[in-house]
Amino acid sequence: MTQAIIWTIASLAARDNAATQADINTINALGGSGYHVSTPLLSDADFAAELAILTAAPVASAIKIGVIATTSHVAILADFLQAYKQLHPELSVIYEPLSISLSDMAKAESADSVLINTIKIRLLPIVDVLILPQEQGGSDAAKLFSATKQAINTLLSVGVKGVCAKAITVNSYHDDKQQSIALDVYIDGQREILLSSPSATLTPRSKDEHKGIFSSALATVIAQDYPIDDALVVARAYLNQTADAWPTDRRDFPEVVLPNTVLGDQLGLAPQMQLAYDFAPCDTNRLGLYPVVDTVAWLEKVLQQGVKTLQLRIKDKTPAEVVDDIKAAVALGRQYQARLFINDYWQLAIDHGAYGVHLGQEDMLFADFEAIKTAGLKLGLSTHGYYEILRAHQIKPSYIALGHIYPTVTKDMPSKPQGLQRLQRYADLMQDYPLVAIGGISIARARLVAATGVGSVAVVTAITRADDYKQAIADLLAIAEPHSVLACAND
Numbered sequence: 001m002t003q004a005i006i007w008t009i010a011s012l013a014a015r016d017n018a019a020t021q022a023d024i025n026t027i028n029a030l031g032g033s034g035y036h037v038s039t040p041l042l043s044d045a046d047f048a049a050e051l052a053i054l055t056a057a058p059v060a061s062a063i064k065i066g067v068i069a070t071t072s073h074v075a076i077l078a079d080f081l082q083a084y085k086q087l088h089p090e091l092s093v094i095y096e097p098l099s100i101s102l103s104d105m106a107k108a109e110s111a112d113s114v115l116i117n118t119i120k121i122r123l124l125p126i127v128d129v130l131i132l133p134q135e136q137g138g139s140d141a142a143k144l145f146s147a148t149k150q151a152i153n154t155l156l157s158v159g160v161k162g163v164c165a166k167a168i169t170v171n172s173y174h175d176d177k178q179q180s181i182a183l184d185v186y187i188d189g190q191r192e193i194l195l196s197s198p199s200a201t202l203t204p205r206s207k208d209e210h211k212g213i214f215s216s217a218l219a220t221v222i223a224q225d226y227p228i229d230d231a232l233v234v235a236r237a238y239l240n241q242t243a244d245a246w247p248t249d250r251r252d253f254p255e256v257v258l259p260n261t262v263l264g265d266q267l268g269l270a271p272q273m274q275l276a277y278d279f280a281p282c283d284t285n286r287l288g289l290y291p292v293v294d295t296v297a298w299l300e301k302v303l304q305q306g307v308k309t310l311q312l313r314i315k316d317k318t319p320a321e322v323v324d325d326i327k328a329a330v331a332l333g334r335q336y337q338a339r340l341f342i343n344d345y346w347q348l349a350i351d352h353g354a355y356g357v358h359l360g361q362e363d364m365l366f367a368d369f370e371a372i373k374t375a376g377l378k379l380g381l382s383t384h385g386y387y388e389i390l391r392a393h394q395i396k397p398s399y400i401a402l403g404h405i406y407p408t409v410t411k412d413m414p415s416k417p418q419g420l421q422r423l424q425r426y427a428d429l430m431q432d433y434p435l436v437a438i439g440g441i442s443i444a445r446a447r448l449v450a451a452t453g454v455g456s457v458a459v460v461t462a463i464t465r466a467d468d469y470k471q472a473i474a475d476l477l478a479i480a481e482p483h484s485v486l487a488c489a490n491d
């Protein structure tokens, strides 16, 4: 795999070497390769010449901009970035001006208004993620959060694509103890992301926020094609840890702030009456081969081949149209003592006593999680990356599905396939959970998937489109459940 290229650009007079070194260390630690323009304050002509030299460097996937000290440098940089972005539309620009706070940047007029106004007019419309400290502290978390959101929305209206107000200190309660929380708030046109890290665990690195490590980390992760929500999570985990490496310890990862939690209530997140936490555990952490099929006839065929975990996934029908299938599916699941999950139709799954329900995260808005939990059904949740995995972890479902790993013909996916390296990272991070990998898993790929340590491999077409489905199931069982296949052979 080729290394992601990240450029860092800053024009601060006598920018301290420690900050430049911190950029380089961060980019290298997270697997990128960096090119820097961060010299002591240059004349306009020299700054433009330095930028021009950068174009001879390998093409950047992300550019991190630090302090730009003069209005003329801001204008030169804006012209340069505009031209470079036209040539390379995939480029992401991450800007952490360090010395400017969120409220100063959002204010109509501020002490340093000529510089800030130039930044707003010239630079921000080219920026993908703007990172600012929110300096207002205060004991009223809801007020602080609302002021933060207001300031961010003002900046979004200037044309920047996304804004992250980072490491806001909030006093919260955990296990009845007051605790200081560092909150990252990210908002763009589509989403609002709220991450919390207990300040008590903040390492010397996160106390060095002023050196711009967060933006270097974010740029490096984005340059490796992670979406913004995942990049925010990994960048924060990197700051929370001491190791100079990709973060792997879950204790360093931030928590996703959800409604109906102590912090969520404190911030004034609208309560979701039906959200619930902590679902019944599955009877095993290794769910094994997990066929996902769309008819009762297929359920019966796979059960006859010894499958013990399976899902009925019927799309786009009314509950009245599927109720008989669900009843028949539940009866079959019981007859074969198998774990039968129902996709989507959670109410019918409850009504007819299925083993569990499989839902997507967007279903949190519509499904009655409380009713699923109260009925004792297991809950499987889909995820598509770090952020969603951590959000699922807050809810503590019975298993977490990780997808899609490879391109799939079964479903139109809005996200990109994750590939094996990411799957390995998720499997290592969440090894105490029952994990299910799904998406484009053929028999040949199933070996590689199982080798990551996930306890379950979910497939559709590897079985339903196999020339010989019985053989396909036997092969997949041998890969996904080698111990039980051996045990059967020895019976």
Ligand SMILES: Cc1ncc(COP(=O)(O)OP(=O)(O)O)c(N)n1
Pocket: 290, 292, 311, 313, 343, 344, 358, 359, 360, 361, 380, 382, 401, 402, 403, 411, 436, 438, 458
């Ligand atoms: C085991 C497993 N993983 C993921 C999915 C996808 O579920 P969802 O996100 O709800 O999408 P649809 O299947 O409803 O299209 C799944 N069904 N099973």
Ligand SMILES: Cc1ncsc1CCOP(=O)(O)O
Pocket: 292, 403, 404, 407, 408, 409, 410, 411, 438, 439, 440, 441, 458, 459, 460, 461, 462
């Ligand atoms: C339902 C679903 N969710 C993510 S990928 C997928 C389809 C998996 O099907 P296949 O195994 O044929 O790629």
Ligand SMILES: [Mg+2]
Pocket: 343, 344, 358, 359, 360
């Ligand atoms: Mg679904």
